Amino acid sequence: MNLKLQQYINGNWVNAISGNTREIINPFNQEIIATVPEGDESDTRAAIAAARKAFDSGEWASVPAIERGTVVRKIADLIERDKQELAHLESLDTGKTLQESLGDMDDIADVFRYYGELADKDGGELVNSPVSNSISKVVHEPVGVCGQITPWNYPLLQASWKLAPALATGNTLIMKPSEITPLTTIKVFELMEEAGFPAGVVNLVLGAGDTVGAELANNTDVDLISFTGGVATGKKIMQAASVNVKKLALELGGKNPNIVFADADFEIAVDQALNGVFFHAGQICSAGTRLIVEESIHDEFVKALVERVKKFKLGSGFDDDTQMGPLISAEHLAKVEKYVEAGMEEGATIAAGGKRPEDPELKKGFFYLPTIFTDCTTDMRIVQEEAFGPIITVEKFRTEEEAVKLANDSIYGLAGGVWTTDSAKAERCVAKMRMGTVWINDFNLYFPHAPWGGFKQSGIGRELGRLGMEEYTETKHIFQNLNPKPINWF
Numbered sequence: 001m002n003l004k005l006q007q008y009i010n011g012n013w014v015n016a017i018s019g020n021t022r023e024i025i026n027p028f029n030q031e032i033i034a035t036v037p038e039g040d041e042s043d044t045r046a047a048i049a050a051a052r053k054a055f056d057s058g059e060w061a062s063v064p065a066i067e068r069g070t071v072v073r074k075i076a077d078l079i080e081r082d083k084q085e086l087a088h089l090e091s092l093d094t095g096k097t098l099q100e101s102l103g104d105m106d107d108i109a110d111v112f113r114y115y116g117e118l119a120d121k122d123g124g125e126l127v128n129s130p131v132s133n134s135i136s137k138v139v140h141e142p143v144g145v146c147g148q149i150t151p152w153n154y155p156l157l158q159a160s161w162k163l164a165p166a167l168a169t170g171n172t173l174i175m176k177p178s179e180i181t182p183l184t185t186i187k188v189f190e191l192m193e194e195a196g197f198p199a200g201v202v203n204l205v206l207g208a209g210d211t212v213g214a215e216l217a218n219n220t221d222v223d224l225i226s227f228t229g230g231v232a233t234g235k236k237i238m239q240a241a242s243v244n245v246k247k248l249a250l251e252l253g254g255k256n257p258n259i260v261f262a263d264a265d266f267e268i269a270v271d272q273a274l275n276g277v278f279f280h281a282g283q284i285c286s287a288g289t290r291l292i293v294e295e296s297i298h299d300e301f302v303k304a305l306v307e308r309v310k311k312f313k314l315g316s317g318f319d320d321d322t323q324m325g326p327l328i329s330a331e332h333l334a335k336v337e338k339y340v341e342a343g344m345e346e347g348a349t350i351a352a353g354g355k356r357p358e359d360p361e362l363k364k365g366f367f368y369l370p371t372i373f374t375d376c377t378t379d380m381r382i383v384q385e386e387a388f389g390p391i392i393t394v395e396k397f398r399t400e401e402e403a404v405k406l407a408n409d410s411i412y413g414l415a416g417g418v419w420t421t422d423s424a425k426a427e428r429c430v431a432k433m434r435m436g437t438v439w440i441n442d443f444n445l446y447f448p449h450a451p452w453g454g455f456k457q458s459g460i461g462r463e464l465g466r467l468g469m470e471e472y473t474e475t476k477h478i479f480q481n482l483n484p485k486p487i488n489w490f
């Protein structure tokens with residue numbers, strides 16, 4: 001592997017101070033694909049000190065925004081140049097198909113290009129002042145030292161949503177990727193070194209959440225934490241971050257409803273319901289795991305889903321005909337199996353899947369069959385909790401009100417979909433759906449220009465779009481009196 005396999009701190013490639021390492025496992029066959037340093041609190045503190053010094057020196061923040069944007073856009077060019085290698089690493093590390101990883105790399109380059117182009121578009125704003133002969137202006141400045149923590153499902157995509165806006169706005173940062181999928185993030189740090197940042201602006205620490213991640217959240221020299229991951233971890237980070245009232249951006253879990261009305265285009269709705277949930281083996285925060293189908297088409301819809309699911313081709317991400325890869329780890333597979341047991345105990349019916357595949361070729365991988373549960377009710381754990389695997393639950397509804405009520409019956413509010421050819425009905429539903437993204441006659445689409453994030457326990461703040469950039473800025477009001485006079489109160 002032509003990769004440095006080290007941490008990047010203060011402009012140097014380094015091993016862990018402790019000398020500890022961690023093996024990175026291929027989820028397709030459990031082979032060791034790399035051995036990387038296992039950093040801890042000491043490495044994290046060294047990276048924070050470097051980022052603090054680099055921020056306080058003002059070296060990066062004072063680079064004109066036009067030039068900062070050029071450097072961020074250069075990262076996009078380098079990602080495109082090394083797209084094949086990056087996609088190969090992402091598929092090795094996560095088990096997803098190479099085609100998916102290549103698509104991810106295009107999206108990631110787009111994110112760096114979008115924020116690179118946005119870097120010089122905010123020159124501040126003059127506001128009306130109530131005082132004659134004065135200037136009142138509002139400017140945006142970088143927040144400071146940013147701790148960025150990412151999950152394993154879209155390792156580099158999630159990292160790009162954080163790196164690009166933070167750098168475009170002049171912050172310094174410490175990135176901690178998921179300890180089980182660090183490879184593409186390491187590679188992008190090589191590319192960022194090539195793009196040319198002053199020492200200490202970008203730092204990479206590898207290691208576990210309860211050491212490296214917790215230190216980032218606890219350390220008073222960190223000004224902002226941007227976290228993507230599970231709700232339970234998000235709550236811990238919120239508590240830890242209160243130590244110095246850090247700014248927080250949290251992208252947490254989802255249990256996303258997908259409502260299908262009887263008047264929807266049947267074939268497209270079936271196709272997209274499958275794609276919405278089984279893409280990347282269901283390991284997507286916005287996966288449409290709760291299918292809510294109008295009663296009159298319920299049986300026919302389920303039949304069509306089952307027929308299609310039985311034909312899915314599971315296998316190596318590097319085989320051209322593979323449609324679905326393995327789950328990320330043995331631990332995660334065990335979690336998914338537990339949820340299926342819970343669904344059966346609670347009285348749901350398995351219409352497809354519900355077990356590991358029998359194909360001996362897949363035995364070494366963490367594979368699970370695409371699983372469809374029918375006879376589901378909203379009180380079941382399988383309907384309420386995020387299994388983060390290839391499982392869909394199907395509920396029935398009779399009226400529009402009932403469909404929306406079922407869709408909103410969740411602690412989460414990340415995303416949801418509505419399928420109907422009646423656009424007035426779609427608009428009525430969408431207005432009542434409590435989610436950060438709602439698709440009408442589509443599912444799982446996102447792009448750099450539109451904000452992404454959750455209502456309720458799905459998170460705080462937004463990534464992508466202009467809002468995703470504002471997360472990394474502080475707002476300053478500057479008032480200048482051009483003709484000062486005494487107030488004569490005292």
Ligand code: NAD
Pocket residue numbers: 149150151152153154158176177178179207208209210212213214217228229230231233234236237251252253254284285286386388414453454458459
């Ligand atoms: P996770 O919460 O277990 O871990 C996420 C990251 O947090 C990892 O880097 C981990 O090492 C770190 N971490 C763990 N404990 C920590 C602690 N105490 N302090 C600081 N950091 C800590 O999540 P995961 O299993 O890696 O990812 C799956 C979850 O991510 C799902 O819930 C999914 O919905 C969510 N997710 C959300 C989005 C979104 O955009 N909303 C996108 C992708 C994934």
